[in-house]
Amino acid sequence: xxxxxxxxxxxxxxxxxxxxxxxxxxxxxxxxxxxxxxxxxxxxxxxxxxxxxxxxxxxxxxxxxxxxxxxxxxxxxxxxxxxxxxxxxxxxxxxxxxxxxxxxxxxxxxxxxxxxxxxxxxxxxxxxxxxxxxxxxxxxxxxxxxxxxxxxxxxxxxxxxxxxxxxxxxxxxxxxxxxxxxxxxxxxxxxxxxxxxxxxxxxxxxxxxxxxxxxxxxxxxxxxxxxxxxxxxxxxxxxxxxxxxxxxxxxxxxxxxxxxxxxxxxxxxxxxxxxxxxxxxxxxxxxxxxxxxxxxxxxxxxxxxxxxxxxxxxxxxxxxxxxxxxxxxxxxxxxxxxxxxxxxxxxxxxxxxxxxxxxxxxxxxxxxxxxxxxxxxxxxxxxxxxxxxxxxxxxxxxxxxxxxxxxxx
Amino acid sequence: xxxxxxxxxxxxxxxxxxxxxxxxxxxxxxxxxxxxxxxxxxxxxxxxxxxxxxxxxxxxxxxxxxxxxxxxxxxxxxxxxxxxxxxxxxxxxxxxxxxxxxxxxxxxxxxxxxxxxxxxxxxxxxxxxxxxxxxxxxxxxxxxxxxxxxxxxxxxxxxxxxxxxxxxxxxxxxxxxxxxxxxxxxxxxxxxxxxxxxxxxxxxxxxxxxxxxxxxxxxxxxxxxxxxxxxxxxxxxxxxxxxxxxxxxxxxxxxxxxxxxxxxxxxxxxxx
Numbered sequence: 001x002x003x004x005x006x007x008x009x010x011x012x013x014x015x016x017x018x019x020x021x022x023x024x025x026x027x028x029x030x031x032x033x034x035x036x037x038x039x040x041x042x043x044x045x046x047x048x049x050x051x052x053x054x055x056x057x058x059x060x061x062x063x064x065x066x067x068x069x070x071x072x073x074x075x076x077x078x079x080x081x082x083x084x085x086x087x088x089x090x091x092x093x094x095x096x097x098x099x100x101x102x103x104x105x106x107x108x109x110x111x112x113x114x115x116x117x118x119x120x121x122x123x124x125x126x127x128x129x130x131x132x133x134x135x136x137x138x139x140x141x142x143x144x145x146x147x148x149x150x151x152x153x154x155x156x157x158x159x160x161x162x163x164x165x166x167x168x169x170x171x172x173x174x175x176x177x178x179x180x181x182x183x184x185x186x187x188x189x190x191x192x193x194x195x196x197x198x199x200x201x202x203x204x205x206x207x208x209x210x211x212x213x214x215x216x217x218x219x220x221x222x223x224x225x226x227x228x229x230x231x232x233x234x235x236x237x238x239x240x241x242x243x244x245x246x247x248x249x250x251x252x253x254x255x256x257x258x259x260x261x262x263x264x265x266x267x268x269x270x271x272x273x274x275x276x277x278x279x280x281x282x283x284x285x286x287x288x289x290x291x292x293x294x295x296x297x298x299x300x301x302x303x304x305x306x307x308x309x310x311x312x313x314x315x316x317x318x319x320x321x322x323x324x325x326x327x328x329x330x331x332x333x334x335x336x337x338x339x340x341x342x343x344x345x346x347x348x349x350x351x352x353x354x355x356x357x358x359x360x361x362x363x364x365x366x367x368x369x370x371x372x373x374x375x376x377x378x379x380x381x382x383x384x385x386x387x388x389x390x391x392x393x394x395x396x397x398x399x400x401x402x403x404x405x406x407x408x409x
Numbered sequence: 410x411x412x413x414x415x416x417x418x419x420x421x422x423x424x425x426x427x428x429x430x431x432x433x434x435x436x437x438x439x440x441x442x443x444x445x446x447x448x449x450x451x452x453x454x455x456x457x458x459x460x461x462x463x464x465x466x467x468x469x470x471x472x473x474x475x476x477x478x479x480x481x482x483x484x485x486x487x488x489x490x491x492x493x494x495x496x497x498x499x500x501x502x503x504x505x506x507x508x509x510x511x512x513x514x515x516x517x518x519x520x521x522x523x524x525x526x527x528x529x530x531x532x533x534x535x536x537x538x539x540x541x542x543x544x545x546x547x548x549x550x551x552x553x554x555x556x557x558x559x560x561x562x563x564x565x566x567x568x569x570x571x572x573x574x575x576x577x578x579x580x581x582x583x584x585x586x587x588x589x590x591x592x593x594x595x596x597x598x599x600x601x602x603x604x605x606x607x608x609x610x611x612x613x614x615x616x617x618x619x620x621x622x623x624x625x626x627x628x629x630x631x632x633x634x635x636x637x638x639x640x641x642x643x644x645x646x647x648x649x650x651x652x653x654x655x656x657x658x659x660x661x662x663x664x665x666x667x668x669x670x671x672x673x674x675x676x677x678x679x680x681x
Contacts, residue, residue: 300412301411301412302411302412302413302414303411303412303413303414303498303501304413304414304498305498306498308411309414311414326417327414327417328414328415328416328417329412329413329414329415330412330413330415330437330499331411331412331413332411332412332413334411334412337412365437365441365444365499365500366441368415368437390437390438390441391431391432391433391434391435391438392431392432392434393431393438393441393442
């Protein structure tokens, strides 16, 4: 039985919605208007229309407003960015459910670029406030939704490198994905690059502007794709729905691989991710390394149950915002803790020694420490090491150290 | 050995080791105490309470079951302690062998040697009352060792009495020890005893002590005592007390004095 999943692609420009198992998508400009003197809100094109009629007060750039803990004063009331974002989610889901006659989804997956702890917390809280269970709210990067979108297609599409251009009014982003299978799992990596060559889409309204845009895109494609071959290249963004203007660009892409167009890749990818999460056993069974996910294994060597063992503080493909690891350890006669970092392909290795010189002096077997690890992002790990004491013999002191460890320089 | 992973738990009901006046909350603490104090085996540490603690509080059912099985098969308590140490990650193989050797040494000892080590251990941890009881038990044993051994028991008993501020009893024990061993060091200790408890020579044993000393030994003993006193004056303990009394912050001073007195009282109560 198909799970009911809501996939959302969120950006400051537009927001796409997919109510899986249907693949019909809704796209809204990410704006909201409050009807003057009424406690009612409208979103997307309707919000623009209301504002143009002078009957509503429009708020845009909702993600940016939330990220900077901004406040918008609307109709004399001060609203926090995250509260407006919550109202926006409420309205778009309501519109979506009305238009597509859908029930409340079991899983919600939101894809966005630029994941950080604060925005993830705010989005999560917004959905919790709308009545969704925290363990059914998932926030992923656009890179990850790209991976899930591509992997949902036939294998010949992703048996080699896969590229993608995402063009919107304010940004041009190039994505690249590569899948490698080893004996156990499918390792999939995705990276993205925001290109400086982004342009205002209004230039497409005249032939010379369109020609210039085609030239810019072709030049960017030549640069980022170099001499690489691709099994597929995707174009996404509403602007590509009419692509006559990009003749040279598309011609270049066709010389490198098959070219596909889909304007809702991120929302679909988010929905496929949700389907995977809703299944008891993963459909895709992959280790994904991309924004939001660790790109390395991070572990310490310990002695446990009479044997040497590795304790993973994080594994390649793990979401870095997942719960922290908490351990109780005796360093014995060692004055350091060695943090080992190994890249997903095993080729790059790094050892990070953490000094324990701040611990109180006492018999080595009684130096018991509490180690708590968490990740601030996929590059920085936070370690909290504190004296845990040794029962009544050596009560815990306040010796403690917080260390930010750079996983890769 | 590298990092040792411990179980992250806090037991609700700790295991109490009476002779040490100590609560044990984790498997690592239990192993550490056993490893550092193998003589505890003579204090009946291997008990049903210990097995229940291991099973119910530490959640180590397999270990608890193993101990029960060994006990029912008549395995010696010392070997059960070795079994516990071997089950713990806190000690590697080399350290475990050292513990086995220490335990084997205890097993090879005669009954009065074990008794002396047990009593010495109680003295070492400041349980002077228990130490006194154990020394007297050895002296009551029918099968006696040689004079030197019995003399050493009387000597340690004398030191124990001195720590319990029992001057007369300490003197009698030292005297018996000297009679058995003829060790002049004991005479020196008797001199120390007199100087500490009877500096003005008013007590009835004083004349007896003076008679026992040859003049050159008396000079040597006096010199040794003065050096010892000066060592105490320069010691960390007096420096710490000076530091407390020189503190300017009255509240902090009061707190430190109170804590220090509390510790002295606790040590005194533990002497039992």
